[in-house]
Amino acid sequence: MRSIIKSAAFLCAISSVSTGAWACESPATICLDENSGFPLIQNGKPLPVVISANANSAVRRAADAFSDDLERVSGSNSELLTSVKQAEGSLVLIGVLGENPLIEELVSQGKLDVDAIRGQWEAYQVAVVDKPWPGVDQALVVVGSDRRGAVFGTFDLSEQMGVSPWYWFADVPTQQQNNVYVTPGSRSDQPKVRYRGIFINDEDPALKGWAQKKFGGVNSGMYEKVFDLLLRLKGNYIWPAMWGKAFHLDDPKNTALADDMGIVMGTSHHEPMTRAHAEWHRKSENPTGGGAWNYETNGESIRKFWRGGIERMMSKKDGTPYESLVTVGMRGDGDEPMSEGTAIELLEQVVADQRDIIADVTEKPAKQTPQVWALYKEVQDYYDKGMTVPDDVTLLFADDNWGLVRRLPTKDVNREGGFGVYYHFDYVGVPRNYKWTNTVQIGKVWQQMNLSYQRGAEDLWVVNVGDLKPIEFPIDFFLTMAWNPEAMDTHALRDYAEQFAAQSFGTELAPKVADLIERYGTYAAMRKPELLNENTFEIGEIAEPKLKGGEFYGHYTKWQRLEQDMIAVKKQINKAQYSAFFQLVEWPIASMSNLYEMYFAAAWNKALVEVGDARSNHFMELVQTNFQRDSDLTDKYHQINDGKWDGMINQVHMNYVTWNDPEEQTMPTVSKIYGGKNNIEVQFEAMDQPENIQVIDASDFDTASNAKGLTWTAVKHLGQSNAGMLALPQGQKPTSVGDNIALSYKFNQPHHGDAHVTLELSPTLDTIARGGVRLAVAVDGKPAKTLSFDLHATGGGQHTPQEKAWAKAVINNKQLLEMTFTELTTGEHELKVFRIDDNMVLEKLIIKSAKTDTPIKQ
Template identity: 55%
Template sequence: MAINAAVSSVNAATVGGHGDTGFPLIADGLPAAILVDPIADSAVRHAADNFSGDIERVCGRRPLRHADLKGARGRIVVIGVAGRCAAIDRLVAEGRIDVGDIVGEWEAFLQIVVDRPFPGVTEALVIVGADRRGAVFGTYDLSERIGVSPWHWFADVPVKRQANVSIPAGVRRDQPKVRYRGFFINDEDPCFSGWAKKAFGGVNAAVYAHVFELLLRMKGNYLWPAMWAPKAFAADDPNSMILADQMGVVMGSSHHEVMMRAQDEWHRDTKSGVTGGAWDYSTNARNLRTFWRGGIERMTSKPSGTYESVVTIGMRGDGDEAMAEGTATGLLEQVVADQRAIIADVTGKPAAETPQVWALYKEVQDYYDHGMKVPDDVTLLFADDNWGQIRRLPAPDAGRRPGGYGVYYHFDYVGVPRNYKWINTNQIEKIWQQMDLAYRRGADAMWIVNVGDIKPMEYPLGFFLAMAWNPDAFTPAVLADYPARWAEATFGPEHAAAIGTIVTAYSQYAARRKPELIDQDSFTIGDITPDGLDGGAFGAMVAEWDALEARMLAAKRALGADRQDAYYQLVEFPIAAMANLYRLYYATAWNRKLASRNDPRANAFADQVESTFQRDQDLTDRYHRIADGKWDGMMAQVHMNYVIWNDPTRQTMPSIVRVAGDTPEHRRRGGVSFVARTVSKSGVIAIEATAFSRLHHGAGLRWTAIPHLGRTKGAVLALPQGRPATTPADGICIDYNVDVAVAGPATLTLFLAPTLDTLGGAGVAIGASMNGGPVQTLRAELTATGGAQRTPGEKRWADAVRDNVVRLSTDMGHLAAGRHVLKIWRLDDNVVLQKLVLATAPVEPTYLGPVPATN
């Protein structure tokens, strides 16, 4: 599902049948043997064990294992690290393989077929890692190519049985472009935690064995563990830390948990006098230093070396809160200096030799913006606004620094303007646009994403880590093809196109507004007309969900029984649950509107509210029963009837009103669904951004259409991203021919995907002009602080993330009837245009679905 092999420009090899030229990994049901040196690193041995299991999943037989060449005969697979595997080193010494271009490279690997490499061995497939994770990734890469999804356990994706599998001859080389790539399990109560307790007795090493394997199969290497109180990764089950290192996972701690300490540890063992006091460095520095030293001492307690880690440094308030108001930059610089002194003292080597990261999250970014400095060997981890818009990045002309830059991104969040953690609402097109921007601006040292409970974020997480492996390979064409590639790898080639389009539509619809932000007042409703049509935006959205659910069920019927569990988790449940939620609130809106008129048809909608509320629970219960109850508890998140930013205490049905005088005829005529209609307004022209007339490129930039990005048919942006601002003199613009039917004063409204000024300026800018007139600058002045909306910029940000759109309007002067040419100008980077509305009559566009241009 990570489908790295499908997108990497250097990974062109394919898996073929027995008749193909290449190495017969499985021939007539018999697998090649596997050779792994008994003194190989434990991570290599873990991967080899899992690879043996993968071959058994494919052909039904587990391969023979060899510890050396003495008993090896016929066909073998050799897995090892260059310089640490006798068989591989022998081939290198004899000139049979060349490892020169991977030696010393981070996590690089080779896969190469060698004829008659050793006496008695007819052919060998050699997987060579430049280091231990290189060998691990080279092995799991092969697992994926033979049809074993990284999600075979975590989403029950079945493996197709094959009697013959051949690996093409030649050399395959690969390595990551981003150094640390991983995810953060967060906001994990009640779902991940409740599930783990039922299935494994708690969040322990038994759970993490599956998490680590999933991460490595997706070619990730870095993890921030679950941390909601009362969890502490290394303290709760020391075997978790040991197993991570044994499997090759680099452990870290979240943006506010520093020095390899879980925050909850501060509140334990308070009798010692060290922990539990004030989390304040100005008054309790000695105890804090003792506490932090304990984290580094634990990291270095490995019998032979250090548990591989990236140490988070700095300081936030206790419990992931901001530091006290007025905290001085100088004090925080002293915190970092003292932490690095502890690292150096405990490890016995310069602090710069221990990987460290400073997370510039929320208010911590303010310290950075005001000049706080950390040593150049520390990775600067920029963050998004918790809603998918990156807040700060290095300037286009910023030089390289040893520690580099990274990004902390969110698929899940607890905070303002409201929590969102029930279900996947992330568009891969948006992820691509933001992370491509980050990569082009030099953020390639670390990519880590908050995935909540892991499930149900399977689809965007697989995309994120596949892109992190090789951002250069993710061109717009590859992005467009990704959904079908994912569906093919998960459900088979015969269903790829249909399921890919279904998943894309779901992602777009779900991203319009997070479900926790939806209620009966979220969208407009029209009125019930004699022909049963509702002209409001809410009705149009419900109609789209109805149609999508029908397509989803049709695709389901074409799948075999072995794929039904995976389909329910990855496709059916998200679509059915979201469609049902829209129907519930839509029915609530009509119930209240009709009841306010004392119209008995309100009762039909009251019935529908009750039935959809029950169906929500039924869908959840079914999720918890699939795979013999394997995922019981994983979908327990409350997601209805939020009234403040935080969780309701329990799932409750919206209130309904019943009206006297109800009859069966009223119930029948009340209706349970409506067909959406588009209301045309004279004097209003709506144009999809991708429906341009002409493109004008320049300054090394080309306008590019990105289908499905945003709320409409797609968006346009200038590529490559990461370039400096331009002016109209550079001539980078888009022409839209518009035919005005009604003369009058014109207002232009541009609909943009929300983005932030990553240089810390006044907001990203775009230009507009009419008929060769002066260029007007429109600026998205959004201020993302993550706190209360006290300023106009913060209010605009809250509105933008709530609706997943930025609206910018300007007066274009009086327009006569007839043809006009509207030009949109590239001024700033990171501006994503979705739609344009030119009005010479009053208009209030609230729905941004696929509405055709009208006059």
């Protein structure tokens, strides 16, 4: 279980002194305690690594990488050998069950028990074996049930030694160790989700421009680094970059590279039959230019095109197919709907024809070739209305492009092909593109993917990661959780940022760095930067001698405090750590803080100019400074580490007017009052909180009532309050007020009158198509009122009331439910919130009291 290893074994491994942590007590785990087991590195010298002479290329590559990792940790070379006879003394053996004679010998002699992994998918066993062969005292054996199992077991040891999966893609340094041990015994592990991967998307101009400068293009040189990262994160699947690109054609080395490294190739939700959409319009593939992407009018050409994709998949020299998860189905040209209506019969015919092609080319029943059908946007509507899907095809549900899963299994939950989820950390579309920086709160990812797993989506998890950087932290979390969603409980979620920080910057700084990462995630998720401008928030009141700051002031000040706290931690970062710190911590915080300050200043400039207040000039200069600083921060990112990341942060992110990108960065419009002083001191004070408003974090409940196997749980890093309140486990059936699964809150009514209650919730969607998500509220034991909301997220526009409500919810990252309780007496009252439906996350309660002239009935 990677999350457990990361929270215990790894922390022990990177500590400079013995901690006596779980790692040093668990079997076959890295430990730095002196003489605590099998010496992997001793007095600065690592053991040799042995593989069979005919080892699979993926195993060979992983073993070679592990040798490099041993050198990173020890400072000395580790030999890669193909015979035990070449080794002197102890060694590391890496291989696949049934493919390595040395492993088979150990199994047959009873020295290695592999029953736990035999016949499993991507499982691995790590074991310390005593006296495995004559003349060899001990061997550390990594055996996979298949080739990726061996790869994952190997990289698991690398990570425990202190080699971050992000050693290249975020320049995370490796702390050298003179002695590294492996505790005695054996352990095994395997994934809970079958396919786990990423989708590189919306990659122009940033990733594309960077790759052209670094590798000469989005080519095999770049993908070799991406695949290495993916495997070290225990991922196995990818949708490659697709904006005008064709993975299999752009670089002749790409296809073989993926197979050599053990990567399962796929294509995105609208690119069927292993074909990149860009291929359709290339004359090399279609001499006539392809023609219309219309199955009713040009079906013969399209089928020929698809056949070519499957033939290419079968073109491996040894006669076996390149390992692929074939996307089936069809959308319109350019990722648009295929038709105006619900084309169920047409889409069913498309898939039937595609499966005929697969069977004909592979000369096997279609069900023997893994396939996935993405129920994205309008395709989900087809499914909801009864579209027939072959039982062996994996059904890939999708979120709303903003991190809210739209639909989950309610029928055929045991179907052969199973289910998956396509999730987004990046998106181009309504209500606004978001591509520039990390705006992901991992608590939200956890809540939605935990729900998905509990409801049966356990065959494929794939996430749109845009340019891949700077979304390192949520990618790390997503793939860690995908390996074992059951191990990623609320405690593991709470500790995850600190574990990530420890891996990157050491245990001493980990709590401080983790606090920065967590606060950043909460603040950045509140509103995408592309949705910010000078009119986003209420600014306050113009007053003398101090301006009174409103909502915008609150956001501005918390970002400023976060940046100051980051600068304090930065002073403790050593030179070797700085490049990683800048990429993972400093740049995200500084750039977002700067953006908030710029729009905050633009808002005040506008307001003060309108009343002729010369303090406006101070804010005009601040906007100009911020605008230049944004460019300076980008330049610094592109120059750090000798320009390694030049071009990677080139996404436009300022002054959006419509949903799509502006053509260039532009500064907010500011004005100057001539004759006024430019260096006037400007001071703020916060506006007074009205006495008649009480704000209660949902986690500050007085009592919690649990029943039906459900327990109210405060989930840290979920939502904008201290913690989101959630009834766990997720995925359970509706309950009633009578079940009394409720949270109780005490509030004070300062006078006779009404209490207007607003519940702030994380926005979520009705994943079972029942017509909305419900809860109930009651005061003082009176009959409860049932409230619901139904955010309809087609992703196609904001025209209907439901779509407008959805757009408002995702823009503000909150959903509000409101009610009024009348004629409450002065004094204390009890408000109870009852669970009814699943996927309901309570964040905050706002209670506004109002006097009334209506006599109170005693």
